[in-house]
Amino acid sequence: MPKHIGFLIYNEHQMLDLSGPLCAFQVAARASGDEAYRLHVLSVSGERVRSTVGLVLETEALGDVALDTLIVVGGAGSRLLGDGEISAIRGAALKTARVASVCTGAFVLAKCGLLDGRRATTHWRFAAQLQRDYPNVQVAGDLIFSKDGHVWTSAGITAGVDLALALIEEDLGPAVSRAVAQELVVYHRRPGGQSQFSAMLEMTPESDRIRLALGFARDHLTEPIPIERLAAVACLSVRQFQRAFKRETGETPAKAIERLRAEAARSRVENETEGIETIAASVGFSDPERMRRAFLRLYGAPPQAIRRSARR
Incomplete structure (x- = not known):
């Protein structure tokens, strides 16, 4: 039937x-x-x-x-x-x-x-x-x-x-x-969990407070960025900040920071010859394994596979 x-x-x-x-x-x-x-x-x-x-x-x-x-x-x-x-x-x-x-x-x-x-x-x-x-x-x-x-x-x-x-x-x-x-003549098939292209970098939150927090995160990717630090930049309590950030971006702060770091790393993975460990540290990942898991979630492939594909 x-x-x-x-x-x-x-x-x-x-x-x-x-x-x-x-x-x-x-x-x-x-x-x-x-x-x-x-x-x-x-x-x-x-x-x-x-x-x-x-x-x-x-x-x-x-x-x-x-x-x-x-x-x-x-x-x-x-x-x-x-x-x-x-x-x-x-x-x-x-x-x-x-x-x-x-x-x-x-x-x-x-x-x-x-x-x-x-x-x-x-x-x-x-x-x-x-x-x-x-x-x-x-x-x-x-x-x-x-x-x-x-x-x-x-x-x-x-x-x-x-x-x-x-x-x-x-x-x-x-x-x-x-x-x-x-x-x-299309890919078979992009994984459902693969990220939409540069979504976080294109998002513009409505409020100045959340824009300031995102800008701060982008400028300090190599440093630890606890949510308390972002909330202080936005002049909000942690609870208020979490709610406002999710409402205006559709992401949690932790996911947004992971995405920003992964997007910063991806261009270097594709275009440079430095080691994966060096790139991971330079964009704020605590270790290469964390970056690998982030790439799998966002892009459907680990950094090494994305580098090989870019070279081809």
Whole structure:
């Protein structure tokens, strides 16, 4: 029996959030040899829907199809859906075995209450806003994609393809997922825990206090940076600082400092010949093993592998 995969869109959705994963599942259906999937482009009421690039698509009504997986795409319209639309999406999601979002589609799932108490990700630019708007969500803004139970979320734009490959692998196994990646000429596949590109270096917190603390951390990476020191720079108590930092960046202070050190180290790992131990010490890691674990979490590979890849 084929699995029915539904892609929920709305006016002002991001076209690539739809087309990338949609094509991945279409290729998987062909590559599996047994028509593994039936694909549906859906809207709440089955109307014509306009994307952010102006293309207008025909859709099926959300309630007309029994789904195995519901994928909510992202786009500017994701935060403009009304209460009636959210209620319909929530009702359909509760009847679906697997639910996912691409990019800011996570805001739709969060508004439906489907991310409460769950770990989730979104485009790095909107991670802090997702955390502020929905404090019950455990936002991991550094991930390419995340799975928590039957709910999957992904980062922005092309990360939807990584999400689709992971879902295909869960359904049909790694061989089919790998064949789809080869057909699409993409990596098979970036690990879900791999970091979104330079997210922390691009983040600009709203308040001067948190900006000052981040700037201080960047300037003092080679030194121990306990949270008490950062809180003092921000003129906040430790508890106030922790809450404000997480709210404005989507990261804990410890994770942010680890990321800053790893990003500083990566350029040197790729472009210089000095030893890994020397680089680790020069950016503030207490030992090379800590840097290796940070690289695995953030980039999906240890420093030595990243150096070899850069040389090739």
